[in-house]
Amino acid sequence: MNLSDLQTPALILDREAFGHNLKTMAERFPGTTLRPHVKAHKSTDIAAQQAATGHIGFTCATIKEVESLANAGLGSDLLLANEVTDARRLGVCAESTGARITVAVDSEFTVNAAASGGVREVLIDVNIGLPRCGVAPEAAGRLADFARSKGLHVRGVMGYEGHLMMVSNARDQTDKVAKAFALLTQAAEQAGGEIISGGGTGTFMIHHQLKVLTEVQCGSYVLMDTDYAKHGFNLRQALFLLATVISVTNQGSDNGWLVIDCGLKANGMDHGNPSVPGGDVWFCSDEHITVAPHREGPLATAKVGDKVLVVPAHCDPTVAYHEQYWTIAGWPEGEPIASIAVQDRWPVDMRGW
Numbered sequence: 166m167n168l169s170d171l172q173t174p175a176l177i178l179d180r181e182a183f184g185h186n187l188k189t190m191a192e193r194f195p196g197t198t199l200r201p202h203v204k205a206h207k208s209t210d211i212a213a214q215q216a217a218t219g220h221i222g223f224t225c226a227t228i229k230e231v232e233s234l235a236n237a238g239l240g241s242d243l244l245l246a247n248e249v250t251d252a253r254r255l256g257v258c259a260e261s262t263g264a265r266i267t268v269a270v271d272s273e274f275t276v277n278a279a280a281s282g283g284v285r286e287v288l289i290d291v292n293i294g295l296p297r298c299g300v301a302p303e304a305a306g307r308l309a310d311f312a313r314s315k316g317l318h319v320r321g322v323m324g325y326e327g328h329l330m331m332v333s334n335a336r337d338q339t340d341k342v343a344k345a346f347a348l349l350t351q352a353a354e355q356a357g358g359e360i361i362s363g364g365g366t367g368t369f370m371i372h373h374q375l376k377v378l379t380e381v382q383c384g385s386y387v388l389m390d391t392d393y394a395k396h397g398f399n400l401r402q403a404l405f406l407l408a409t410v411i412s413v414t415n416q417g418s419d420n421g422w423l424v425i426d427c428g429l430k431a432n433g434m435d436h437g438n439p440s441v442p443g444g445d446v447w448f449c450s451d452e453h454i455t456v457a458p459h460r461e462g463p464l465a466t467a468k469v470g471d472k473v474l475v476v477p478a479h480c481d482p483t484v485a486y487h488e489q490y491w492t493i494a495g496w497p498e499g500e501p502i503a504s505i506a507v508q509d510r511w512p513v514d515m516r517g518w
């Protein structure tokens with residue numbers, strides 16, 4: 166099967182770039198110093214390959230992600246880095262699969278939910294500046310004591326600096342991340358335990374130098390998107406969308422455009438429009454992207470029926486719209502997109518909640 170045989174829009178994974186990203190991060194963060202966040206890709210096939218490079222523990226955002234990994238035999242150390250008010254499915258999952266499951270807590274309510282749901286281990290989630298989940302750093306010790314009083318093992322603390330991922334000035338970003346993680350260190354001293362977990366694809370280089378964390382939680386690194394590409398890391402774009410040209414207007418004029426069948430229902434749009442190499446995206450609607458082709462390049466003479474690539478602006482929500490990845494070996498120089506061979510189908514099997 167070639168790319169031209171696929172129904173579009175279709176999620177495409179470039180195995181060469183993907184392999185490069187896996188290897189790069191396995192070298193930088195060997196073994197358990199990286200706990201990949203699976204919400205970025207939602208695929209047990211991808212998780213299995215991360216585990217094969219030594220990253221055997223995973224970070225999850227949903228109970229469904231925990232269950233999927235455990236059922237796929239990837240449950241040696243799963244962290245649900247999110248609060249849940251009903252942990253019974255986690256308890257059942259641990260019992261039935263033997264998975265080691267740790268859940269984040271930031272209130273007495275979520276501690277009680279973990280204990281009564283059959284979860285045995287928790288991380289104290291600490292607010293280090295992102296107004297989302299997390300206790301105040303000075304309250305971490307108290308909550309850890311409360312968790313212990315309920316019979317739970319407190320493995321340590323986590324904090325997520327999502328508000329600092331895209332700070333464009335490198336020195337400014339380093340200063341802000343250092344300040345945020347000084348708060349987490351303070352919380353860790355009070356809460357006890359051996360784990361200090363946090364970080365993401367926008368900050369992993371800083372964490373590599375700061376050495377506050379015992380593990381980083383990067384997720385997007387393995388697929389990448391145009392937003393994180395702005396950082397200029399040595400990571401490659403592995404995720405694409407394949408689309409088909411369905412309409413062409415005023416070709417060759419200054420006011421020409423193409424319409425492709427890959428709109429905002431196939432693209433996570435919270436980080437802006439996706440990119441279309443060889444053109445400027447004018448706008449996205451439900452099932453269309455309208456693109457002005459550059460005078461020269463891959464779209465200059467595009468015809469109805471041609472295949473076109475789209476690069477997502479935000480990988481996580483984009484992936485969650487799709488049922489599967491179609492993998493290819495890479496993008497051979499000069500080969501038309503349509504004739505590139507499809508290797509495998511990897512289900513996006515951690516979708517849902």
Ligand SMILES: Cc1ncc(COP(=O)(O)O)c(C=O)c1O
Nearest residue numbers: 246325364365366382383384385
């Ligand atoms: C708790 C948590 N950890 C880590 C991450 C990092 O993910 P990424 O590397 O995709 O930025 C996120 C992303 O939102 C997150 O919510």
